[in-house]
Amino acid sequence: MTTIERDLLHTVEAASISAGRHFWGQAALWLSALWLVASFVLQAAHVSGWIAFGFENWRPVLYAYVLWAVVLCATRVVLYGEAGKKALFVLPAALFVVAMVVFPLLFALWVGFSDWNLASLTGRKFNGLDNLRRMLSDPFYANALINMVLYSLAIAVEYAIAFGLALLLSQDIAARKFWRVTFLVPLMLSPVAVSWMVGKSMLETRFGPIARLARWLGWENPSFFGDPLTARLSIMIMDAWTFIPFMMIMLLAGLQALNREVLEAAEVDGATKWQRFWQVIFPLMLPVSVTAVMIRIIFKLKLADIIITVTAGGPGGATDSVTSFIYREYRDRSNVGYGTLLAIIYLVIIVFGMTMLLKVSDRILRRMTGRL
Amino acid sequence: MKVEIYDALMRRQASRREVLRGTASAAALLGVSSVMGGIPGMALAADDLRAQILKIPGVGKGAPTDADWQKVGELCLEPTKANVAAGEFAGVELTFMGLNNQNLHNFLFRGFLKPWEAYTGAKINWIDLAQADYNARLQQSIATGTVDFDVIEMGAPFEGDTAGRGLLDEMPDWVSKQIEADDLVDYLKAPVGTWEGKTYRVTIDGDCHTFAYRKDYFGEGSISGRAEPPKTWQEVNEVSKALIGKTDPLTGLPAYGYLDPLKGWGGFGFYFVENRATAYVKYPGDPAWLFDPENMKPLVNNPAWVQAIQDVMDLIAAKAYPSDQINADPGTTAFSQFLAGTGSMLMWWGDVGSSARTSDTSVVGDVVGFGINRGSSRVYNRKTGQWEEKYNEAPNMAYIGWGIYVTKRVSDDEKKRKAAWSAAAHLGGKDISLWTSAYPSGFQPYRQSHFNYDEWQAAGYDRAYIEEYLGSNANSYNHPNAAIEPRIPGIFQYYSVAEDELAKGFAGQYKSAQETADAIAAAWEKITDQIGRESQLKLYRASLGL
Amino acid sequence: MVSIDFDRYGRRQRLRWWAMRFVVYGLLVAWAVVCIFPLFWTVSTSFKTAADVMKGNLVPWLDFAPNWLGWRSLGLSPDTVFNVSTVREEFMRRLWNSVIMSVAASALAVILGSLAAYGLSRFSYKFGYMRNSDISFFFLSQLIMPPVVLALPFLVLYKELALLDTYVGMIAVYTLMVLPIVIWIMRDQFATVPVELEEAALVDGLSIWGAFMRIILPLVLPGMVAAFILAMILCWNEYFFAALLTSTNTNTLPVMIASQTGSQGINWWSMAALSTAGILPLVFVGVLLEKHIIAGMTAGAVK
Secondary structure, eight states: OOOOSSOSSOOOOOOOOOHHHHHHHHHHHHHHHHHHHHHHHHHHHHHTTSOSOOOSSSHHHHHHHHHHHHHHHHHHHHHHTHHHHHHHHHHHHHHHHIIIIIHHHHHHHHHHTEEOBTTOTTOOEEOTTHHHHHHHTOHHHHHHHHHHHHHHHTHHHHHHHHHHHHHHHTSSOTTHHHHHHHHHHHHHSOHHHHIIIIIIIITOTTTOHHHHHHHHTTOSSOOSSSSHHHHHHHHHHHHHHHHHHHHHHHHHHHHHTSOHHHHHHHHHTTOOHHHHIIIIIHHHHHHHHHHHHHHHHHHHTTOOHHHHHHTTTOSTTTTOOHHHHHHHHHHTTOBHHHHHHHHHHHHHHHHHHHHHHHHHHHHHHHHHHHHO | OOHHHHHHHHHHHHHHHHHHHTTHHHHHHHHHHHHHHSOHHHHHHHHHHHHHHHTSSOTTSOOOOHHHHHHHHHHTTHHHHHHSOTTTTTTOEEEEEEEOOTTSTHHHHHHHHHHHHHHHOOEEEEEEEOHHHHHHHHHHHHHTTOOOOSEEEEEGGGHHHHGGGTOBOOOOHHHHHHTTGGGBOGGGSTTTTEETTEEOEEEOOOOOOEEEEEGGGSSTTOTTOOSSOOSBHHHHHHHHHHTTTOBOTTTSSBOOOBOOOOSOOTTTTHHHHHHHHHHHHOOTTOOOSSBOTTTOOBOTTSHHHHHHHHHHHHHHHTTOSOTTGGGSOHHHIIIIIITTTOOSEEEEOTHHHHHHHHOTTOSOTTSEEEESOOBBSOEEETTTTEEEOSOBOOOBOTTOOEEEEEBGGGTTOHHHHHHHHHHHHHHTOHHHHHHHHHSSSSOOOOBGGGGOHHHHHHHTOOHHHHHHHHHHHHHHHTOTTOBOOOOOTTHHHHHHHHHHHHHHHHTTOSSSHHHHHHHHHHHHHHHHHHHOHHHHHHHHHHHHTO | OOOOOTTTSOHHHHHHHHHHHHHHHHHHHHHHHHHHHHHHHHHHHTTOOHHHHHHTOOSBTTTBOOOSHHHHHTTOSTTTTTSOOHHHHHHHHHHHHHHHHHHHHHHHHHHHHHHHHHHHHHOOOEETTEEHHHHHHHHHHTTTOOHHHHHHHHHHHHHHTTOTTOHHHHHHHHHHHHHHHHHHHHHHHHHTSOHHHHHHHHHTTOOHHHHIIIIIHHHHHHHHHHHHHHHHHHHHHOOHHHHHHOSSTTOOHHHHHHTOOOTTOOOHHHHHHHHHHHHHHHHHHHHHTHHHHHHHHHHHHOO
């Protein structure tokens, strides 16, 4: 992400803004903001029982927010003319994301530091750092975190396979479109359906075709979720299966964008295919690879549907991802306070980890590409 | 079970009821007299109807489908027509929350209620829940105040969570007459379905776990080498271990003994450890078997419960279960395993008996036998802290049956309220229930009228089979030492957390059965404290009749 | 195909060439089987009966006689499709919900995302201390956000806003979910369009928005289609939020599929029929528009 110091696209300011226009713009903006704040305060007071008058629910506050957002966008143009029109590109998305993320996150912080069991009659109780203390002594949360590391490591294999497939598809082959479409199919399948039809049906130990294949290959009593190691492997494979196409397309796109001349030059130099791959193609593909792997890691960190549906974290939490662990804490135990705190901590770890990863990969990338 | 014994049982029960119910029986008499006062032809017509619906689609004709449900719903509409005028509920919309089990529960209700909707003019919207999500969804609805349903299919264990918080609408009298509530088997009568003296429930199911076994595994020259099926859990475990490495006589696949569901199931999975534990832990005369009624301390880590957990761990260590059993969904144990010919012994709700002969999945219909929960050769006395070497048995009334409840949301709108109760009454009708107990529905027999063997015989069952199957249910319902779960708030949270800890224990994450049980006990203590120990204790004692 | 000059290459080279071909096609076929077999298994299982499932029969007509059992239980078999079926009504409602919500959310995300991505690729902003790179990071970092962090806050906030189980609420959540990925794709799409194009347009008297609508949009349309399809796939298959925030009116197909278990095990034929019906619409869309996905992501992947 590079910083653009000045507009790439220069525009010419048409005319100056008249004072009246400026005044009405400001007035509208402040009025709508005032209304938003007022309706919020009113409803907050109503809900906490200070005043009897109020709305039935918080929706009018939402409307006030929407109105304020619209006025804000409109007044950009009113107040700043052409320059304001530029802001219109980014503002709607930004306002939307702020509304949908910032408020819930603040709310999550409020929930995360409380003892709140949804089935308890007493409702929410602030309990300070108790949840944090409990988390530190919860071996199963630690276990879920370790699992996330293991699951993420599996991406190395996924990447190798995806790269291999991308190379295959970029070969001179007949009916390329057919193969490409075919390889893309797993990406479109719903993880829930995959969990059922692959995880539970095809891996069924009696009639499942994979179990029968395993038996035919000499594995006498196939069991895919019986012990922690195989269970984790099975989950990894199923998840890999749905997401390899995603990496594959990105890498394929990268391969197709490679500079033909460089490749041909390498061929003329008399390098073997193997050398050409390691010394030319692979380094050239590094930037794309990093992007693909990063995106894949991000998706991997959300891994949950398959685990929830197929193993529910079993056997004994061995396959739990953080999300599936929290999901159970949440759905089965209604323990929203503790669950939310775990989620927040997870978010902190992810943000920290991803930032580090980006920094490191950036540095490596720079060194590698610098050498070329 | 022999017919004479059964009849005797029923008589005894009838007399006991009259003594116990006192004034309430007046209302019952009213119901009876209206039937007796009717012309004989009407009674005959009713019998015809019962015989007719039992032939939809017919025993051995494959599982019923949507068209069959609609037909049954249509035929059983008479009681509704007596109380509701055609088109009376036009414009009423109801939201119904229930289970989304394949071809069961809501699937049936939709079919049953389609003709009801057509007749009354009401419209029903559906909330479908997976069984494992049920408890969580309900708890969240309650606590966040989002009760977004008018009618709910719910089990008695949740009455503490709902009725206890004033979320339910009291059942009008005409409903109990329409559904002939007095026909229910005894243990489903008050206090089940009531809270602080008010009635809230249209019962549509009765629950008890019964023992099902494969007859071809036992007898002269059978692979188990035993003449009789095991009587006690000690024997069940021996058989399971002895069967390792043998071949199933029916399918030719590996033979297995008892099938324990080892995976969590949103709380429902805990019932299966209970089955093993009740005979060890439920001391005759002492109603408490989950918590200490003095201080709400869990009993789950006492030696009896630990023994039950240890039994399962021993079988896992001996590799006595089918591979991947630890990841098999509990729901599959009965229907995808036992009925499909894997495993020879099972504890399950009563519907396994009707499904053995009517479900598409079943291959064991001809070789399946039934009995009540197995006993134990010794029982733990929690008062003395000693094991006593004497035979004990305690059937587990797991879940006390599904019922239809109406929520407070409709209380202010008399038309809507009547519509909701009419829908509930339609589903809990006497005749429709005969069909649900005979075909795959998710429900089992729960009325005295369901134990009329002649009807079942006429529908295509053979007498011996139906006596054994229904007998095991009746014997469980009427057992003097039956283990009935306490209807206290959050009971499914206790189960659910226990399930989680058990799963960890079974996967070898705890060192021993004792450690697993201690973890459950610790988690239960936490829940009790969270919900409030005093109130829990009070409700617990009330539910035990103390 | 590559034409081969057989005079230049010796027998050995020719042999090697054929061996390579063999390996390449062998691998292609092997992976195609890996990709397609589960789909085949799903579709074929929907035509099996209990006995066929238990025996693990594979090939229709050869191993087992196809049966409409699974589709009948959905009310979609030839003999039930014209009758009243409560099961089919439910299925159609879920399908319709899935269609409405995934299309609307994807469209909204593409609109909001394209605008933002265009702005970020052309102008330098300063919102408080936030500059372009910060704003970009703000958007893209939403991709990292695990749904579980927002789940409960959404549940309670939506309840307060009376947005639980409404189309608007679900569409907003899904838009939020796919917005970062749309911005990510579109940002690189716009980066490939030379600025000179708009400059020329501005000189010709078009406004910024005019230039954007008339000149740029047509150029990046394939990229937008790609972003739309990708967003669509993610929304259509989403389970976590749908399971949590919907109950009656806006239940989607994945929720319906996931909740198909119960006290009586699994009717594999029904399950397979339902899964097939849930998967196929998207597979069709994906296969038809596959070209666009690749084209769109080409720009996205190669910065």
